[in-house]
Amino acid sequence: MNARSLLAQAVDTALEGTVVLSFSRVGYDVRSRLFAWLDLTERPMTGKVAVVTGATSGLGLTAATRLAALGASVRLLGRDIGRTERAREEIATRTGNPDVEIGVADLASLDDVRRYADQIRRYHSRLDVLVNNAGALVREHQLTGDGMELTAQTHVVAPFLLTAQLLTLLAQTPGSRVVTVSSGGMYTERLGLPHLEMGPDGFDGVKAYARAKRAQVVLNRQWAQRAAHSGVTFHAMHPGWVDTPGIQEALPGFSRAMGPLLRTPEQGADTMVWLATAREPLTSNGQFWLDRHRRWTSKLPWTRTSAPDAHQLWQWVSERAGVGAVDGPEPVVTP
Numbered sequence: 001m002n003a004r005s006l007l008a009q010a011v012d013t014a015l016e017g018t019v020v021l022s023f024s025r026v027g028y029d030v031r032s033r034l035f036a037w038l039d040l041t042e043r044p045m046t047g048k049v050a051v052v053t054g055a056t057s058g059l060g061l062t063a064a065t066r067l068a069a070l071g072a073s074v075r076l077l078g079r080d081i082g083r084t085e086r087a088r089e090e091i092a093t094r095t096g097n098p099d100v101e102i103g104v105a106d107l108a109s110l111d112d113v114r115r116y117a118d119q120i121r122r123y124h125s126r127l128d129v130l131v132n133n134a135g136a137l138v139r140e141h142q143l144t145g146d147g148m149e150l151t152a153q154t155h156v157v158a159p160f161l162l163t164a165q166l167l168t169l170l171a172q173t174p175g176s177r178v179v180t181v182s183s184g185g186m187y188t189e190r191l192g193l194p195h196l197e198m199g200p201d202g203f204d205g206v207k208a209y210a211r212a213k214r215a216q217v218v219l220n221r222q223w224a225q226r227a228a229h230s231g232v233t234f235h236a237m238h239p240g241w242v243d244t245p246g247i248q249e250a251l252p253g254f255s256r257a258m259g260p261l262l263r264t265p266e267q268g269a270d271t272m273v274w275l276a277t278a279r280e281p282l283t284s285n286g287q288f289w290l291d292r293h294r295r296w297t298s299k300l301p302w303t304r305t306s307a308p309d310a311h312q313l314w315q316w317v318s319e320r321a322g323v324g325a326v327d328g329p330e331p332v333v334t335p
């Protein structure tokens with residue numbers, strides 16, 4: 001490592017320690033200048049297929065647009081047909097790429113997720129990228145039709161099911177990746193199964209969200225270990241604090257207070273697109289990223305996840321999603 005990279009590394013570590021500067025647009029601006037970042041237009045995606053969930057708004061819409069601009073066949077997953085079709089039109093017009101199609105599934109319905117995965121499997125012989133991005137921070141306790149708390153189902157169980165259902169297709173595509181959009185909010189919570197799915201008494205949407213985001217990161221590592229034989233790589237990331245409709249609605253006070261310090265959706269989605277397209281992420285598996293660098297998954301000692309807890313989470317989510325074992329020489333996925 002030369003003196004310049006050592007200095008860049010030191011500045012990055014100092015930034016990471018401040019949290020606020022790191023997660024804001026300052027972190028992105030400084031890192032994108034400090035490091036010789038790959039220009040992503042050098043990674044064309046022609047002939048590759050990418051599924052992006054939550055593609056109607058914010059980070060998902062931006063990531064899907066950038067993947068389409070790189071020439072990928074992009075499959076947008078939304079829960080509302082009108083909004084999803086508008087996103088498709090916008091992406092196709094902005095990028096000039098007509099190969100953008102929509103699918104409709106509400107992650108609050110596991111049957112919807114199964115139906116959607118079935119469609120993808122039926123019409124595609126490859127899947128290069130799955131971006132598990134969809135999700136919201138909700139203030140009220142709500143039960144889904146599957147009888148689960150909404151946050152736990154939409155952020156944890158449904159993306160797990162979608163990944164499991166698409167694993168065989170991903171595994172038959174060389175260089176395929178699964179990118180999970182977590183949140184820096186997960187640093188505040190430890191994994192604790194009895195608390196992951198919160199009940200109505202004293203429900204706290206911010207806590208439920210942070211716990212679900214922690215569970216996503218633990219599952220990302222688990223996927224990397226348990227499906228190592230598949231050749232698929234798994235990456236979790238957090239986008240920093242990004243000015244999207246989601247953050248404006250969920251945290252209006254925070255959003256106003258941060259104002260111009262919030263990242264743009266392009267800045268927030270940068271690492272999503274980099275993980276989906278660059279070669280470097282293929283050399284690691286199960287890691288957690290911000291601004292194209294690997295990050296610790298815990299900043300506080302009491303938030304570290306033990307191996308038995310991670311195993312228990314895997315069992316819990318498999319049961320909830322109705323997914324069989326993926327250990328073994330071949331990925332096994334129950335319908």
Ligand SMILES: NC(=O)c1ccc[n+]([C@@H]2O[C@H](COP(=O)([O-])OP(=O)(O)OC[C@H]3O[C@@H](n4cnc5c(N)ncnc54)[C@H](OP(=O)(O)O)[C@@H]3O)[C@@H](O)[C@H]2O)c1
Nearest residue numbers: 054056057058059079106107133134135183241242244246
């Ligand atoms: N913005 C930030 O600062 C920030 C920070 C950390 C992590 N994140 C994460 O980034 C991801 C995207 O968030 P965003 O900020 O871009 O928010 P956003 O603008 O509200 O976009 C969220 C997307 O998820 C979709 N979605 C929500 N619930 C769904 C469900 N039940 N089924 C299917 N789709 C659903 C939304 O669809 P509709 O259009 O139908 O509502 C929308 O497309 C989320 O996972 C969020 O937790 C964001």
